[in-house]
Amino acid sequence: MNKHASGDRRFWYAQQKGTLFAALLFVAMFALYVSNHPAGFTPNVVQTASNKATLLAFVAMAQCLVVITAGIDLSAGMVLVLCNCLASWLVVGTPLQTGTGIVVVLLAGLGCGMLNGLIIIFGRLQPIVATIATSAIFYGLALLLRPTPGGSVNEDLADAFTSKLFGIVPASLVVLLAVIVVIWVPFSRSAIGRAAYAVGSAENAAYMSAMPVKRAKFTAYALAGLLSAIGGLYLTFFSYTGEAAFASGNAYTLYSIAAVVLGGVSLAGGKGSAVGAVFGALAFRTIGDLLFVFDFDPLWQPLFQGVVLMLAISIGCIGIARVRNRLEWFQ
Amino acid sequence: MTLPEPLFRMEGISKRYGGAVALKDADIAIRPGAIHAVLGENGAGKSTLIKIMAGVVAPDEGRMLLDGKEIAFASPAAANAAGIVCVFQELSLIPDLSVADNIVISNPPLKFGMIDRRRQRRIAEEALARAGASDIHPSALVKDLPLSRRQMVEIAKALARKPRLMILDEATSALTQSDVEKVFTMLKRLRAEGMALIYISHRMHEIAQLADECTVFRNGRSIESYPAGTKTDQQVVELMIGREYSNVFPPKPAHRGEVMPVLSCRDLSWGDRLSGITFDIRPGEIIGVGGLDGQGQRELLLALFGVLRDVKGEVVIDGRPVTLKSPRDAKSGGISMALIPEDRKTEGLMLPMTVRENLSIAALDRVSRNGVIDRAAERREIDDLFKLLAIKAATIDMPVAALSGGNQQKVVIAKWLMNRPRIILLNDPTRGIDVGTKQEIYLLLRKLADAGAAIIFYSTDYDELIGCCDRVLVMYDGSIIRQLEGAEINEHELIGAALNIAGDHAAQRIAP
């Protein structure tokens, strides 16, 4: 029994390695950032960083769910943009109207995700190109809603969601935590969630084992839509407005992939956790923050960011040098 | 004694894949409390039959009756619900999930809608114990387990579903003798409990040991069903292959004179998995590697083939020490080594690619000039190999995935033969291969050896080691513990050495 107990710890570590690495990376970079920030480790600085990072964290979680099934969602950023535009119409007015608005926005995101899922599962299309296509559709809808930037949001609510609780804890972090607890934890522990992992790891075997393959994929895509919608809602809280921004939609999609990889989620599917993806997102965002604390010529900043990103992802591959059986390269 | 009514019955089942007929008008009746063996050579349609039973594929024609009522399965889940559970030949485990996750996969225990990990753990431990594999840690990832352990997990997984009818499609093909014993004990217990069992295997002695009833398939038809023990092995084999059959193993040649070894290992070690491996092999020799599964036999082959890094010790080929850093080095020019890998699905074949492309992939240098493939030369080489190995494929431009398991295995062997290797490493090459084909492979190996190849042959099947090999190295815990030669190569010695039972021969230990 003792042997099993020590084995448990080893296996737990093996499975959580990616997440731990992302967390470590984030803590290291954030420490570097805060310790060089003129204002230091103050609630304001943390709040600013967390407001910016949670947005990406939501999209990264969305991406993570899909990536676990060995799919990919190149429309995640556009769902965010669409929900932002929608929220800038709906999340205003009386508390009741605002509440209804939020529900409608979340449902819209869920709907986008479900559309992706349906097309990919029942149309049997390759996710990468199907979501390129749906992202054009979502962007078109966003443009219909907001041909020019504008709209508004219930500002009290928005402030509440982007402020600090008790003057210290950023509300956005609390919401992020809540979303992890309410969406990710049940999902990952449910039979459907396990099926999602199984599908990502070996779809055929999952089917042969009588797992709900289609339902798992569908749930992953649908929840991804929902999470992106939460991101879109947050964008609205953060900016008080809606904008059909093509470039920023695409940027979020690509960043979410980077975040997911930094977070130890395998793009081949079947491995990783949304918690890792969240840390990946936080770490990725901190790369941008580092620009404040180091005095770089403005024109060298993009290069600096690229190089830091490259270093961050290269750290993860140090292990390859220790591989003694070359076949392990191919897992 | 009256036989119980059949639990499950299939009548007039046919299945075509495109033009290929996999099953034609097949019948079978399965009774509870009995083990029903299904026999047939590669491509006879056995796997197809049970895939239909398990709801994986739908039959084109025919009907299925469960408890006398007609039934059809839309999916594996439906078959599961009806109590039919299958251990597939092509494993159906999820590599990235843990053993426990896999065992409860189709029906995990829930608490508040979430998976109850503690109970899952208990179920898994129980099932593993029932399958006689409690050495497997329930939290280990399946992908980290060797093939034989995976097969045990697969069996435990089937058991955890509490089936009424359990099907094992070559479920023991990668198991070692001791595992097989455990599985058999378990199967007999299940039979006594009244479960219906279908058992598919190419190992005749296993069938003799287990089966109550047998059905023989040939070319997609159910040829005959009979109670076990009413036919001799000879008769059964002839039923299966539809022709006469004699003596499995080719005769071993008399000892040759001293030739220079083509390959020598001096004190080869790798981490804690291999230590102090020393042996020689001469052209024309077939050396068997035996022992319990997982004693470093696979690592030894991989180390020789240049796959492992930081291998200590010396490999000498033709008298010259060499350092091999990749399979490419190993197969190239002067060395000309080949490795028939253990898992054909992940290491041997590119399943979706055509037979042609798979066959020439290891010998591209041979059929190309300046990187351009000479299709005519390629075709010629392939024709030769098809003849040599009698590969059954409609055309060489069909995907290898559409071949039956045995024919896939032949393709794996053939692709390396195209390179005319001088040193051939075989990692359990007859896994899942029917008797007829096995015999062809034994003949082939001997033929290659006679033509001057040196063959190192790891097998989990003692009969093979005994029948085929000139010498057998028995491994235990990463070292060669015994070397058997001549008459010493018998089941008694092999098992004794494998279990490292100190005996009269302890002094003969080769490894330090």
Next chain:
Amino acid sequence: EPKVVSGPAAEPGCMVPWAADTQFLQYPKKDGPYRIALANGYIANTWRIQMVQTAKAYAAQPDVAAKLKEFKVVSTGEDVPAQISAINNFIDAGYDAIVVNAQNPTAFGPVIKRAKEAGVVLVAFDNILDTKDAINVNVDQKGLGVLWADWLVKHLPNGGKVLEVRGVAGTSVDTDRHNGIHETLDASGKKFTVTEVVGKWDDGVAQKATADAIATNGPFDGITAQGGDTGVVQAMIDAKHPFVPFGGETENGFRKFCAAHAADGLKCSSAGTGPAQVAVAIKTAIAALEGQVVPQAVKLPTAIVSDPDFKEGEDYYPTQSDNFFVGNSFPTCGINFSAQEIMGQSKENQ
């Protein structure tokens, strides 16, 4: 907490109020030297690079440098929250004034609040902010559309077929310019049929779109483009489309074409928002910090040159890159950079 005062501004020639009802503000005077930050969004296009370079050059001018303790530039990319966070960070880090080229004019409400609370002067330029709580330095985007359309109306007395090459959809600049064009054409009372294509302010995209439009809907009697104009003219040349009157932006390449082909009918009006406006924004920020009176919304003169006034070496540079934006000086503000000087500076230094 700036006081609303009555005008005029301290430098009335440079800081022209946007409209008659524009308020004048006076911020409490702070002692210099100041810490000023520039929060830029996207950087990887020529306009933005030129803008950043101009800002650096301006801040390095001796009289300006004397007033600055620190001038920091951060480019955050396309995403608005990152830019918002950047401004928040600058506020937290205690900068005195923040100059911003906003990715989205409507998105900065919360930051503006925060800047106000912290007493930080916020100056927006190019893409201005939708607010009265920050200083806006801007070119009249809609007015640009009006200028281009007027040019076409003038040259096409009988109306005709016009090709309009638009910018990036969903942005306010694109919409403003588009509206300016259409309102003017409609108001002219002549019959214009407008074919719209999207050029995304990019030469390559605009060139392709124009080529397609010419092949399917051409020929046109007049063209107007909000960016990527060099590509538009290139497409005309490739398609052997007759040269027609053109109202467009201020790229050097476009003006080169205009000067070269004016005689063949390429009658251009080139007007736009030069990257040098960043210097005006910095200047305004310093003025505000010094307690001078500044308009809440500053109207910049539009850099406009029309046929036949294109002067080599002044309005365009034949040997230089096509990608520069030529209108890079605001003489009334004492800002006299030439594009060439800005983009070539480090090379000269080396």
Next chain:
Amino acid sequence: MRQLRVPTRLRGVDPAVATAFGCIILLLLAGSIYSPNFLSPDYLLQQLKVASFLGVIATGMMAVILLGQIDLSVPWVVTTGAMMACAATAYGTTGSVLAIPFGIFCGAAIGLVNGLAVAYLRIPSMIITLATNAVAQGLMVVYTGGFSPQDSATPAMRFLATGYTIPGLPNGVLVWLCVGLAAVFMLTRTTFGRSLYAIGNRERAAYMSGINTRRITLLAFVISGGLSALGGVLLAGYASKASQSMGDAYLLPSIAAVVLGGTHVLGGKGSYLGTVAGVILITLLQSILSVMQIEEAGRQLIYGAVIIGMLLLYGRQKPA
């Protein structure tokens, strides 16, 4: 009779590719309802010319996708290729002569970094190419800001993209034709092509078969980088200059074109003819939508819907 032998069937055209070409015709017919000019030879040739840029880039993308990898560094490799080729002209005649090779070389160099990281360090391509894209962008920003860039295309580049060697056929198309023929030959007749497919299907098996998987992977990324840069050079020739954002419009379309042409995103399966069809489809669709007088929102909606529609028509994977 243990051995069944059917003589090799004449390999018919892949039905998916045939359908894709059918879609092209359908698209043109649909366009011609809007304006008959869509069927004019001038317009069609112009589309081919424009398609050739995407075609060249998609060829590189296809090599990488066949491996089961992806190259997200396309946007800034295209730009780097174009800008560096133009930059070379600042160095006299040698510079002008070497402009095109130099541009391609720079792209291949970025491809080399991608390839080294993917093949030797085993970093997932989707992320490392994202990073090299960022680095390439950073380099180009530094370059533009600091070195008074020379960014006009040389006459040779102009000629390569828009000139005519064969009357009526733009040189750009000719370049694509050459690249395409080379690609077809490479994919079907060479050991490199075989290895590409083998690695895409199962890298482990390919490695165990003694294929130098690392070198092949490396090479594929170098090819992708080089071809992206060549695309950039052509684009610069077409626009007669290089500019910062010229590559942005090529990333997603090049992926879409390859996949629309029936190549499997996870690698190992796909034909070049399909990619040709995909490239033409995307180019035509973009062009037709661009001149239709509808709001941008409508264009995006139609673009997405048509792609999904076409995929549903022929791009469906086999059921599990």
